[in-house]
Amino acid sequence: MTAIIAEIALRCLLRNGVLNPLSKIAEGSAMTYQGIDAYIIKTVEWCNLDCSYCYYYHGQDSSFENRPRYMPRTAVNALVPKIIDHCERHGIDAVVINVHGGEPLLQPKEDYRWMMEQFDRIDAAGIRTYRKVTTNGVTLDDEWAELLARIDGSRDLHDAARVDLAGRGSYDRSVRGLRTALKWADRGLEVGTISVLNPAEHGADTYHHLRSLGVESVHVLLPEMNYVQPPVPREDGRTYGDVLVEFFDAWVGEDNPRVDVSLFVDMAKAVAGLPSSSDQFGYAPVRVAVLETDGSLQPTDSFRACADGMTDLGIDIYRDSIDQLYNHEFFRLCVDQQAFVPDECRDCRFVDICGGGRITSRYSKEDGFSRKSIHCDSLYRIFGHVRKTLDDNNLLQN
Numbered sequence: 001m002t003a004i005i006a007e008i009a010l011r012c013l014l015r016n017g018v019l020n021p022l023s024k025i026a027e028g029s030a031m032t033y034q035g036i037d038a039y040i041i042k043t044v045e046w047c048n049l050d051c052s053y054c055y056y057y058h059g060q061d062s063s064f065e066n067r068p069r070y071m072p073r074t075a076v077n078a079l080v081p082k083i084i085d086h087c088e089r090h091g092i093d094a095v096v097i098n099v100h101g102g103e104p105l106l107q108p109k110e111d112y113r114w115m116m117e118q119f120d121r122i123d124a125a126g127i128r129t130y131r132k133v134t135t136n137g138v139t140l141d142d143e144w145a146e147l148l149a150r151i152d153g154s155r156d157l158h159d160a161a162r163v164d165l166a167g168r169g170s171y172d173r174s175v176r177g178l179r180t181a182l183k184w185a186d187r188g189l190e191v192g193t194i195s196v197l198n199p200a201e202h203g204a205d206t207y208h209h210l211r212s213l214g215v216e217s218v219h220v221l222l223p224e225m226n227y228v229q230p231p232v233p234r235e236d237g238r239t240y241g242d243v244l245v246e247f248f249d250a251w252v253g254e255d256n257p258r259v260d261v262s263l264f265v266d267m268a269k270a271v272a273g274l275p276s277s278s279d280q281f282g283y284a285p286v287r288v289a290v291l292e293t294d295g296s297l298q299p300t301d302s303f304r305a306c307a308d309g310m311t312d313l314g315i316d317i318y319r320d321s322i323d324q325l326y327n328h329e330f331f332r333l334c335v336d337q338q339a340f341v342p343d344e345c346r347d348c349r350f351v352d353i354c355g356g357g358r359i360t361s362r363y364s365k366e367d368g369f370s371r372k373s374i375h376c377d378s379l380y381r382i383f384g385h386v387r388k389t390l391d392d393n394n395l396l397q398n
Contacts (some may be wrong), residue, residue, distance in 0.1 A: 035090030036326050040082065040290045040301065043071045043115070044102035048113065049136050060228060061304035063312060070107060071293040073114065078317045079291055080118050086124045086322040095130040105139045134194065140180055182214050192217030199238040203246025211254070218261045222280060222375050224305040227364035230374055239393060241378035245385045264386065270353040271387045272396060281379060283355045285335040289325055291317055297325050314391040342372045350383045 047054075081093060097119060099112075122129050134357045182191055193215050195206065210218055212325055225231055231240070238240020251261050266278035277284050288300040290311070295318050298311040315325050325331055342356040356362060364371055373379060390396050 002048075007008060019271055023353060035086060035091065035092050036110045036287050036322060037087075037092050037094065038096040038098070038288045039079075040098045040100045040288060041076075041079075041115075042100055042102065042290060042292050042301075043104050043107045043112070045069050045293045047101060047103040047136075048138055049103065059224070059305040061308050061310070063304075064102075068293045069145070070111075071291075075113065075291065075293070076115050076118050078295065080121050082322050083122055084127060086326070087122075087125075087127045089323065092127065094130065095122065096130045096334065097122075099133045099284070101134075103136055103138070104133055105135050175378045190217065191215070192219055194219045194221060196221050196223050197240055197243045197247070199234055199240060199243050201243075203243040203248075204250035206243070206255075207247050207250035211259070216259050217250075218259065220244075220261065220263050222361070223359075224302055224360065225374050226306055226361050227371060227374055228306060237380055239367070239381075240375060241381035244378060244382040246367060246386060248382065248389075267353075267383065267386045268390060271383065271390055276353075278306070280358050281354045281373075286359065287335065289322060297322065299325070299331050302358075302360045307365075317392070342370055345372050345376075349381070350380060353383055354379055 016070060045064055046069050087093070099115075104112075119129055119131065143289065152259075193210055195210065195218070197203070197220055207218075245262070248264050250266060251259065255379070263278065263280060266276040267281075270276040270278075270282060276282050279286060286300050290298045290301050292298065295316050296312065297315045297317050297320065299315060303310045310382070313325070313328055313330060315328065340356075341351055342362065345351050345354070345356045348354070354373075357375060357379055359369050361373040361375055362369045362371045387396070
């Protein structure tokens with residue numbers, strides 16, 4: 001039995017002592033949810049990279065073209081008291097605030113520092129804030145060392161997809177930013193990477209490359225795709241399922257319990273029959289609000305991969321409350337839809353775990369969100385592999 005499986009699956013999962021209450025959801029009942037507890041703050045509308053797979057700039061939506069390049073302080077000033085009011089109305093005692101873009105490190109540093117001071121007002125109201133920054137790391141220096149870096153694998157893979165506006169690869173600059181951040185790890189900085197998987201590289205190579213850079217907190221994502229913008233089949237037949245299995249085996253094979261690959265931890269929890277909060281599969285409601293640079297308040301922006309203007313609901317942080325987003329028909333439909341199983345998934349052995357996949361990956365023009373995930377085959381393969389690994393180590397309850 002490997003230490004990593006014992007540590008993650010046994011100590012972290014089984015100690016909870018509860019079973020996953022997903023069977024009722026699988027039967028079609030809606031999920032109960034209370035308020036919005038995660039906020040994506042789009043401080044910068046533009047980016048210094050031009051990544052080929054980016055759903056934001058190369059997806060279905062074009063609304064970014066008409067927004068201010070930077071968020072004004074007035075939008076943050078309007079947001080903070082409305083977060084406090086919404087939390088008090090719904091009994092929420094903690095929120096996640098993710099500073100995002102575009103590329104948030106293009107925001108003037110003095111504006112960022114000022115914004116953090118405004119978010120302190122939320123904590124002062126008795127609501128704990130968990131703050132994150134999602135950055136490509138290109139401009140990350142010691143002053144930006146409290147931010148996260150993003151690396152997509154080896155130099156060739158990274159530079160093939162993540163180029164700047166002049167078409168130049170960004171690997172060296174991103175790695176420099178990551179190493180700057182890691183220097184601060186012993187001073188309380190939590191550093192992790194986000195990597196969008198790519199079948200062009202063996203998953204084990206991607207994993208070992210990230211580990212060679214000193215990364216211990218690893219977040220891997222399937223690309224934001226659906227039936228409008230599906231994956232392009234590769235001539236060699238490799239799939240995202242191949243990469244997931246290879247990455248998982250490399251993680252288990254290293255046998256290092258300090259290394260956290262959040263997607264696989266969530267999958268192991270789900271396979272072990274315990275609650276999982278992943279937004280890439282399962283039944284967790286999407287309780288996310290996005291604040292744009294023009295002050296518009298919207299549902300999670302992954303829906304922009306589905307259709308142009310889908311998230312533009314006419315709600316404005318200067319004029320409207322967060323409850324108006326929360327109670328909007330589209331927002332609640334999207335949350336409820338995650339709790340229902342597509343008809344074509346009902347006989348699947350992993351239906352109680354997967355739930356049809358991430359809601360935006362189910363979208364088609366003909367059927368809305370009612371189809372199974374475009375990544376179904378890949379999810380099926382990795383769930384089966386994780387289950388077998390846990391079963392082989394006698395870590396599944398009967």
